Amino acid sequence: MSTLQATLAKFKNKEAVIGIAGLGYVGLPLMLRYSGVGYRVIGIDIDAEKVNQLNTGKSYIEHIPAEKIAGARASGFEATTDFSRAAECDALVMCVPTPLNKYREPDISFVINTMNALKPHLRTGHVISLESTTYPGTTEEELLPRAEEGGLKVGEDLFLVYSPEREDPGNPDFETRTIPKVVGGHTRACLEVGVALYEQAIDHIVPVSSTKAAEMTKLLENIHRAVNIGLVNEMKIVADRMGIDIFEVVDAAKTKPFGFTAYYPGPGLGGHCIPIDPFYLTWKAREYGLHTRFIELSGEVNRAMPEYVVGKLMDGLNDAGKSLKNSKVLVLGIAYKKNVDDMRESPSVKIMELIEAKGGIVAYTDPHVPVFPKMREHHFDLSSEPFTAENLASFDAVLLATDHDRFDYDLIKQHAKLIIDSRGKYREPAAHIIKA
Known part of the structure; x- marks a missing residue:
């Protein structure tokens, strides 16, 4: 039996071990899906704290319940910081961050560092799948030469695919299983293996002609x-x-x-x-x-929008005979979108920094983010303020930045002195509401 046939059979029979490198908003739901359909899953992450939480059946993402993690653990899932465990896996799925650097250029260091850490443990039959969003050519230019460094040939001995993640955290209408999965392979054999990897866990697979086409699709x-x-x-x-x-x-x-x-x-x-x-x-x-x-x-x-919103805040305070300097401003919602705890690239944080830079006294309320988290570029030593009528009334202005369903919008309207509404929650005009 050829390597291709043996690899395809392993996925079809659910004998394959799935390795997932990066256990965040993308990797964790994927782990749960594979575990749920009967595969053994090994999760690899460089964050020892995350690994320890997962191994004790805890979740660090709000919309993923701890019971699901505990269920996966009972089904054989384990998390580790040890990249040598990659040798036990048949699939190595990379779900790592791809941010921009300070010059707004791609930072694919997480992808390269992860691939370099996996490289010594590659063996015949491995399928490597990159899910991180990146520029067309990354899989071919960065992963292919590293995969073949040890003498194994991609398309014959091991298989290389690109399949972009399409997670939408907090969206009740879609889950990992029901979101169609685009898959591109470096060769025809790679594509065949990529489809075999994902078709067991995802309802609808969308094959494309190359890894570049899959990268461009995302x-x-x-x-x-x-x-x-x-x-x-x-x-x-x-x-x-x-x-x-x-x-x-x-x-x-x-x-x-x-x-x-x-x-x-x-x-x-x-x-x-x-x-x-x-x-x-x-x-x-x-x-x-x-x-x-x-x-x-x-x-x-889009990058100018936080300044536009703060300009509207300044106008509103000015109409009330106040300056932004020394005014108390409560930002409602600091997650990047409603009903999640995800803070990545949140415009609320940029708004908070602008308010503080202009001398305002900033605070926030967010039912999904009880304490302002550690972030790579931003930091506020703040905790979520109590959402009460008295507290709302104590601020010079309330700025609605993220429209969580758990906010009582009638209470806000009744007790806030000034509301800056950047989300269009208040359609009826009112003297103390400014649309931003």
């Missing part, structure tokens, strides 16, 4: 969203000057049954994907002498 998805959000954010500014409610306009436009997709404005882009991924293509396009004007323009518009 970027197009996120660029489409970033550009359309940039457009509606720009429309918001124009509509505001004209005295028009942009949310009313979007709601009316989306009644058209064809040719229009509703995107809503906000205080800026957040999350690991939409604010970051478009610039992976912008950077790579320069290699081909191309200038991605749509992407860069939408990035400018």
Whole structure:
């Protein structure tokens, strides 16, 4: 039996061991899915604290219950910081961060460092799948030579695929199983193995012709969203000057049954994907002498939104005879989107920094983030303020940045002196509500 046939049979019979490198918002749901359908899963992460929590059946992501982790542990899942355990696995799925550096250029050091750590433990029959969002060519240019360094041939001895993650934390309508999975292989055999790896756990597989096509697919998805959000954010500014409610306009436009997709404005882009991924293509396009004007323009518009919101806050305070300096401002919601605890690239944090830089006294309330977490670039020594009528009334202004369902919007409206609404929660005009 050839290596290809033996590998395919292992996945089909669920005898394969699934290794997942990176146990965050992408890796953890994938682990639960594979564990749930009967595979043994080994999770590898460099964070010893995360590993210890998982091995004691605890979760560090709010929307993933501890009972699910405990159930996976009972089914044989284990987490480790030891990369040599990769030798026990048949699949090595990489779910690691791909941020931007301070020059807004791709930082794929997590991908390269993970691959370098796995490299000494590669063996015949391994399938390596990269799920991290990156520029077209990463799998071919960075992973392929490292995979073949030890003498094994990709497409014959081991298999290399790219399959972008499509997780949407906190979305009740979709889960790992039901989100179609794009898979691209370095060779035809690689694609066959990639499909065999994922078809056991995901309902619908979408094969594409190459790893580059799969990498570009993920970027197009996120660029489409970033550009359309940039457009509606720009429309918001124009509509505001004209005295028009942009949310009313979007709601009316989306009644058209064809040719229009509703995107809503906000205080800026957040999350690991939409604010970051478009610039992976912008950077790579320069290699081909191309200038991605749509992407860069939408990035400018979206990055300017926190300043626009703070400008509206300053206007509101000014109308009340106050300056932002020494005013107490309560930011409602600091996660990047509603009903999650994910703080990555949250525009709320940028808004808080702008308020503080201008002399304001900033605090926050978020039912999903009880203590401001350690972040690579931002830090506030704050805990979530009590959400009470008395506390709301004690602030000079309340700035709605993330519209969690758990907020009582009637209570806010009744007791806040000034509301800066960046999410369009308050449609009826009121003297103390400013749309931002």
